[in-house]
Amino acid sequence: MTYFNDMQSVGRNVSPRTYYFVILCLVSYIVLDFALHHSGNSQCADLVFDAAKAKAEKSIQEGLVLQEDPICDSVLGHLNSEPQFPVARAWNQMKWIGAPAKCKVKGHLIESLDVANNFRRGYALKYVGDVEDKTMVLPWLYGTKVDLNKRARRVYLDLGANAFHTSVQWFSRMYPCDFTEVHAWEVTNGLFRIPTPAFNEDTNWSPENSHSTRVVDTPQVPDWMTDRIKLYNAYVADFDGESTVNITRFMKEDLKLTAEDTVVVKMDIEGAEWPILERWVNDPEMADIIDELFVEVHYKHASMYDFQWSMFSHSREEAHKLLASLRARGFFAHPWP
Known part of the structure; x- marks a missing residue:
């Protein structure tokens, strides 16, 4: 009983603005989640496409990558x-x-x-x-x-x-x-x-000497x-x-x-x-x-x-x-x- 009275006291001390803020956050989250994952609207897709397009154009201008053109099959x-x-x-x-x-x-x-x-x-x-x-x-x-x-x-x-x-x-x-x-x-x-074979892979080098590391035959x-x-x-x-x-x-x-x-x-x-x-x-x-x-x-x-x-x-x-x-x-x- 004492615990219940304490909770009521806490509830009475919370400002109504706090409730409104929490509710606004929840509603905003729901709306954003719906727009990103459940909406059939193409606005978000367009934003992603535009960003990719801008990045590709920037890369081409800098000479970093070459993007395939739709007419490359022609x-x-x-x-x-x-x-x-x-x-x-x-x-x-x-x-x-x-x-x-x-x-x-x-x-x-x-x-x-x-x-x-x-x-x-x-x-x-x-x-x-x-x-x-x-x-x-x-x-x-x-x-x-x-x-x-x-x-x-x-x-x-x-x-x-x-x-x-x-x-x-x-x-x-x-x-x-x-x-x-x-x-x-x-x-x-x-x-x-057709040339005459004149090459032996196992012996295609001369013994090393003090003036060079290794002499390789042509x-x-x-x-x-x-x-x-x-x-x-x-x-x-x-x-x-x-x-x-x-x-x-x-x-x-x-x-x-x-x-x-x-x-x-x-x-x-x-x-x-x-x-x-x-x-x-x-x-x-x-x-x-x-x-x-x-x-x-x-x-x-x-x-x-x-x-x-x-x-x-x-x-x-x-x-x-x-x-x-x-x-x-x-x-x-x-x-x-």
């Missing part, structure tokens, strides 16, 4: 591949390695298509004297983003191999994949020669690599003929390549690439089969006349659109020197 998105950085002019005159494209391919960043420099950034900016310099492509290799060695069958196709040292050797040494098969196509007999091509190379002396084309091979059919039917295999293709076939690539753009299977494509697209432009490119009929703008079309269809495609 050719137009990949045509407009150069990001609009505030220092675009300085970037174009200074950087040996180009900026990443605005649109990703296969979910990964890829280099922007540098049309103004004929897709040959280092050479155009006079950093190298070789028009076939490959430095610009190194940071963007698909094999550095995805472990292609996990697949049992790993195939490299060199279409227009020329001599061994021009591209087969480069891919054997530089590309981060241990190819189980190398198929090299060169129509000129005697031009491509590595040659090991026998396990030369054993995997197969040479074809025929024209690569979009049709089968007496001296031509339909490369699309050959890859699907003869080699039986599928999306389960690792497939890297380099193509430099002096203009014959146009009908093949146009077919591939319209063939959804090829984008799944080929993990990465390196292609020299030949076109007619005055800046390339010194390299006998006046003989080609397609324009540089058409070449740009073809490369953009390949990327829009899912090909991780690079212009090849």
